[in-house]
Every structure is written in C-alpha cells, then in structure tokens.
Amino acid sequence: MVSNSAHYDVIILGAGASGLMCSATAGYQGQKVLVLDHAPKAAAKIRISGGGKCNFTNLNVAPEHFICQNPHFVKSALSRYPSSAFIELIERHELAYEIRRGGKFFCEQRASDLIQILHTECDWAGVEFQLNTAIESVEFKNNQYVISSTQGIFSAYKLVIATGALSFPKLKATGIGYEIAKQFGLNIIPTSPGLVPLTFSDKWQTRFSALSGLSLEVAIHIKGRVFKEAMLFTHKGLSGPAILQASNYWTRGEPIALNTLSEMTEEQVFEALLSLKQSGKSLPKWLNQFWPKRFTQVWLEAFPIETVLSNISHETLQQYAKLLTHWVLFPANTAGYDKAEVTLGGVDTDEFSSKTFEAKKQKNLFFIGEVLDVTGQLGGFNFQWAWASGVACGVALTE
Ligand SMILES: Cc1cc2nc3c(=O)[nH]c(=O)nc-3n(C[C@H](O)[C@H](O)[C@H](O)COP(=O)(O)OP(=O)(O)OC[C@H]3O[C@@H](n4cnc5c(N)ncnc54)[C@H](O)[C@@H]3O)c2cc1C
Known part of the structure; x- marks a missing residue:
C-alpha cells in the first residue's frame, strides 16, 4: 500500500501485459515505479486469454504479423525482445507450456501461472501497485506528471501510458489512453474492433x-x-x-x-x-x-x-x-468491441520513437502496448507486442 500523495521516478498507468513488463524492467534498473490501475486485479486479459491458457507468444514473430500505419515501427522493439527472450523468462520460472499449430505458445495449465510470474518479477524489482484506482486527471506541471486519482495524488518525472484499448469493456478496457494522447496533442488513427466475429x-x-x-x-x-x-x-x-x-x-x-x-x-x-x-x-x-x-x-x-x-x-x-x-x-x-480481442488503430506511432516509445513532442511521456496503432494477428502476437514494447520502454526509462 502506498500513501495517498507520493512521488516516483516513473508512474505507469495500466497493470496489463505491457505495463507489468515495463514496470519490472524499469524497477530492476533502480527506478522507483508505481503502477496505477482501476481494476481490482492486474492483467485481467491475460487471465481469460487463450481459453484460460494464454497464447503468450509465437515461434515466428515478424513485422508482417502486425498492422500499423507505419509498418517499420514494430521492428526495433520486436528485434530487441524476441519471443525467445520471453520464453527464456518463463522457463526460468519453470512454467510448463505447450506449442500448438502455427507456433503458438500456451500455458500448459493456467494463464494465472503466467500472471504469477509477472507479479514475482515486479516484486523482485520493487514495483509498487495501486489497484482499484480511477484516474481523475493527468497534468504536466513543473516538469512532472501529476496524477489525481480516487486514491490520492501521485507524481513522477516520467509517465507511461499502458492502458490498452477498447476491446472487452467488461474487463475494464477504456479509451483513457486516447484521451491522454489528445490532451498532449498526439494524433489518433481511427479505431475499430479487430480479431472479432x-x-x-x-x-x-x-x-x-x-x-x-x-x-x-x-x-x-x-x-x-x-x-x-x-x-x-x-x-x-x-x-x-x-x-x-x-x-x-x-x-x-x-x-x-x-x-x-x-x-x-x-x-x-x-x-x-x-x-x-x-x-x-x-x-x-x-x-x-x-x-x-x-x-x-x-x-x-x-x-x-x-x-x-x-x-x-x-x-x-x-x-x-x-x-x-x-x-x-x-x-x-x-460483433463489436464487446467481442473483439483487439482494437485496430490507436495512437499514431509516428508520434513516438520506435526505440524508446517516448512521444516526440512531449518529453518523458511514453505509450506502449495496444493503446498504440499496432495490432497483431491471432497467434500470440499481441502479447509479444506488449512484452517487447514494455521492455524497450522500461530500458529507455533509465536512459
Ligand atoms: C478475450 C481476449 C483474448 C485474448 N487472447 C489473446 C491471446 O491468447 N494472445 C494474444 O497475444 N493476445 C490476446 N488478446 C489480446 C491481448 O490481451 C492484448 O493485446 C494485450 O492484453 C494488450 O496489453 P496492454 O498492456 O496494452 O493492455 P491490457 O492488457 O488491456 O491492459 C490495460 C490495463 O489498463 C487498465 N486501464 C484501462 N483503462 C483504465 C483507466 N481508465 N484507469 C486505470 N486503468 C485503466 C486496465 O484495467 C488494464 O489492466 C486477447 C484479448 C482478449 C480481449
């Protein structure tokens, strides 16, 4: 539990796949990190994905498996954190997995085992969490980001938006990431439901x-x-x-x-x-x-x-x-966002460095994961994007 007014090196909005990966990476590098989320538990989408077994990556991840207005944008992060790196992480935690048709990796038992690994990594990296926390406003004042929330006011030098996209609102998906992007003058590529009946x-x-x-x-x-x-x-x-x-x-x-x-x-x-x-x-x-x-x-x-x-x-x-x-x-x-696994479109990748995920026109503001205009095909590519963009940004947060 954190106090209701505290300062951090980094605040990450969103305790989903990309936010957890980014926070552990930054925490390991000595950053004081707080993750805020309005959901009662982290990583709701991981829990239900892949029929409860989470298709967490793919053997053959390549840029052509992604849809993005700038097809080159995904290359840097995906090459620096390939699927083999994520597999190595879960093997270190002795997670049993199976490889299915099309090179799709699934947990052998339960997706919650994978969430436990991410929690363990975050614990080891000293990451703090504030769940059940609705974001009321985000401001940039005196070179700091100030987040007003239902649990108090939190500030940080760096802010990462990892709030995902519009698909599956019943799992607490919202468009807050797009609102924050607009607030800082960042362009949005029109969105629509993807991987959908x-x-x-x-x-x-x-x-x-x-x-x-x-x-x-x-x-x-x-x-x-x-x-x-x-x-x-x-x-x-x-x-x-x-x-x-x-x-x-x-x-x-x-x-x-x-x-x-x-x-x-x-x-x-x-x-x-x-x-x-x-x-x-x-x-x-x-x-x-x-x-x-x-x-x-x-x-x-x-x-x-x-x-x-x-x-x-x-x-x-x-x-x-x-x-x-x-x-x-x-x-x-x-069948609409209620039934869609992902959201096509999102915050325009031209607004960001593909290496650090920092906004070109707003210092120390980063966007990762599905909130960006990056959508993977079915097969574990969307989680691989979440891991890869989270790690690339997490590393950059200390630079
Ligand atoms: C049913 C389903 C099955 C899927 N199966 C797979 C699969 O097997 N393989 C695969 O690769 N991909 C799968 N996906 C897609 C994958 O889940 C997403 O691409 C991935 O979770 C995106 O990660 P993210 O970190 O960007 O966002 P998310 O994981 O969605 O995390 C966003 C976080 O932000 C929080 N948040 C949102 N709005 C607010 C707010 N206003 N205030 C505070 N917090 C907020 C949410 O509570 C959430 O915790 C599936 C998706 C769904 C819906």
Missing part, C-alpha cells in the same frame, strides 16, 4: 442458422492474404480463428472469399467433379469426406445441384468448383 444479414442467418456451433476448416482470401484455419458458424454469423484473422483486414461493405475445401485448388476441385461425373458417383458422399454431414446438407440446400453429376455440363461444373473454392460472402458488420 463477423455478423451477417437476417436472411443469411436464417439460411445458415442450422449450422450454429459447427466448425469447418477453410482458407479465407482477403486483401492478398490467405488464412487457413478453422471457421465456426454462430447464431449471428461466423467466428473461429480463420474469421478472426480475416476481420483484421476486413472493411465494411467488402466481401470475403472462402475456400470450403481448403486443401484443394479450384482446378483440383473441377477435376474431382469431372471424375465424379464420369464415374457416376454421388457428390454428397464425396463432399462428406471433407465436410461434416450437416454442412453438406445445408450447403446443397443453399446451392442445389444434382447429386449425381452425369448430366451436368462442364461449364456448370467449372462454376460449381469456383463456388466451392471462392464462396464470396458479404458480412454485414463485426
């Missing part, structure tokens, strides 16, 4: 509602990218890893194209349909090799064709092969 029209929902809960391996083509993963039918539309990945690149009004036979090209499907035609074998039986039966049934109701293809023209078969491999869908919307 997509919703469809009522008509579409009626047509495919019988599939709710069904998962299908697909390849989604969007803006020159292909995501080959599972897709999940929901009551309102589509979700699952493939759709969440695509949502980061989707703009309202645009289509997405699905290959429902993700291991085959249009030509291979056409060839397969031709040989079904010649052999007189049934199309549903062939489709059932790749799809759950329920999907085959609903698909054939939605896109009818003779079950035996003997009398179907080559041209029609060609069109059907195209439909199967390029099923063009027009989502109506996203």
Whole structure:
C-alpha cells in the first residue's frame, strides 16, 4: 500500500501485459515505479486469454504479423525482445507450456501461472501497485506528471501510458489512453474492433442458422492474404480463428472469399467433379469426406445441384468448383468491441520513437502496448507486442 500523495521516478498507468513488463524492467534498473490501475486485479486479459491458457507468444514473430500505419515501427522493439527472450523468462520460472499449430505458445495449465510470474518479477524489482484506482486527471506541471486519482495524488518525472484499448469493456478496457494522447496533442488513427466475429444479414442467418456451433476448416482470401484455419458458424454469423484473422483486414461493405475445401485448388476441385461425373458417383458422399454431414446438407440446400453429376455440363461444373473454392460472402458488420480481442488503430506511432516509445513532442511521456496503432494477428502476437514494447520502454526509462 502506498500513501495517498507520493512521488516516483516513473508512474505507469495500466497493470496489463505491457505495463507489468515495463514496470519490472524499469524497477530492476533502480527506478522507483508505481503502477496505477482501476481494476481490482492486474492483467485481467491475460487471465481469460487463450481459453484460460494464454497464447503468450509465437515461434515466428515478424513485422508482417502486425498492422500499423507505419509498418517499420514494430521492428526495433520486436528485434530487441524476441519471443525467445520471453520464453527464456518463463522457463526460468519453470512454467510448463505447450506449442500448438502455427507456433503458438500456451500455458500448459493456467494463464494465472503466467500472471504469477509477472507479479514475482515486479516484486523482485520493487514495483509498487495501486489497484482499484480511477484516474481523475493527468497534468504536466513543473516538469512532472501529476496524477489525481480516487486514491490520492501521485507524481513522477516520467509517465507511461499502458492502458490498452477498447476491446472487452467488461474487463475494464477504456479509451483513457486516447484521451491522454489528445490532451498532449498526439494524433489518433481511427479505431475499430479487430480479431472479432463477423455478423451477417437476417436472411443469411436464417439460411445458415442450422449450422450454429459447427466448425469447418477453410482458407479465407482477403486483401492478398490467405488464412487457413478453422471457421465456426454462430447464431449471428461466423467466428473461429480463420474469421478472426480475416476481420483484421476486413472493411465494411467488402466481401470475403472462402475456400470450403481448403486443401484443394479450384482446378483440383473441377477435376474431382469431372471424375465424379464420369464415374457416376454421388457428390454428397464425396463432399462428406471433407465436410461434416450437416454442412453438406445445408450447403446443397443453399446451392442445389444434382447429386449425381452425369448430366451436368462442364461449364456448370467449372462454376460449381469456383463456388466451392471462392464462396464470396458479404458480412454485414463485426460483433463489436464487446467481442473483439483487439482494437485496430490507436495512437499514431509516428508520434513516438520506435526505440524508446517516448512521444516526440512531449518529453518523458511514453505509450506502449495496444493503446498504440499496432495490432497483431491471432497467434500470440499481441502479447509479444506488449512484452517487447514494455521492455524497450522500461530500458529507455533509465536512459
Ligand atoms: C478475450 C481476449 C483474448 C485474448 N487472447 C489473446 C491471446 O491468447 N494472445 C494474444 O497475444 N493476445 C490476446 N488478446 C489480446 C491481448 O490481451 C492484448 O493485446 C494485450 O492484453 C494488450 O496489453 P496492454 O498492456 O496494452 O493492455 P491490457 O492488457 O488491456 O491492459 C490495460 C490495463 O489498463 C487498465 N486501464 C484501462 N483503462 C483504465 C483507466 N481508465 N484507469 C486505470 N486503468 C485503466 C486496465 O484495467 C488494464 O489492466 C486477447 C484479448 C482478449 C480481449
């Protein structure tokens, strides 16, 4: 517990992934650090992420896994604190982990084990915490940052904003970081929900509602990218890893194209349909090799064709092969911030040094983590960004 008026070298707003990493790094270097957060516990998002097992990093982290108006911005921090550095940290604490498809690292047991490691690091580094603390105002006076809060007034020479973004408001996410950025004249790139389910029209929902809960391996083509993963039918539309990945690149009004036979090209499907035609074998039986039966049934109701293809023209078969491999869908919307894992957009990275994360036009003010206009793909990239930006800033705080 701290007194209700105290001075620090560094105050960090936000006890999430980036704030914890930054505070431990700065604390180890002798900085007197206070972390303020309005939540009752630190790291709520880590706790529930990855189905409670937290996908905390990825084997193959590269700048192309991130969306940012300045694609070069992420390079410095990611190269100075690669995923191997975070893995080395958790191995030192003997955390058991597993590596899943796509090089995704998860805790073997519980995400809370990872939070415990971060708490231990912060304890060893002498970091102080003030949780349950709502921020009332941030001022820059006499070369110091003065934070008025529901728990008193705190001041520091350096201020780090690690308050995350708008996704999952039920976990205490707020836009305070953007408000502070605006207060200091920093530009904001417009925000929108990312890694989020997509919703469809009522008509579409009626047509495919019988599939709710069904998962299908697909390849989604969007803006020159292909995501080959599972897709999940929901009551309102589509979700699952493939759709969440695509949502980061989707703009309202645009289509997405699905290959429902993700291991085959249009030509291979056409060839397969031709040989079904010649052999007189049934199309549903062939489709059932790749799809759950329920999907085959609903698909054939939605896109009818003779079950035996003997009398179907080559041209029609060609069109059907195209439909199967390029099923063009027009989502109506996203499921919004309530269901989004991340927020696209944020505080413009051009306002900061990519090495120190200090604002170019406001001395000793730093922004890290998701509050910035940096969004990772699904796969542990968002946490890796939180760790890497937190460490880079933590090191810079002593310079
Ligand atoms: C459901 C879900 C699952 C996810 N799963 C994964 C995953 O498996 N792998 C992955 O890489 N990423 C995942 N993410 C994304 C990841 O959680 C975030 O990118 C990451 O937590 C961002 O770290 P951060 O430190 O920037 O912000 P956060 O971790 O969000 O921390 C921000 C902190 O600031 C505090 N705060 C906010 N507003 C205020 C205020 N007004 N006053 C005081 N404090 C405030 C919050 O309470 C919070 O503690 C997931 C996100 C969600 C929502």
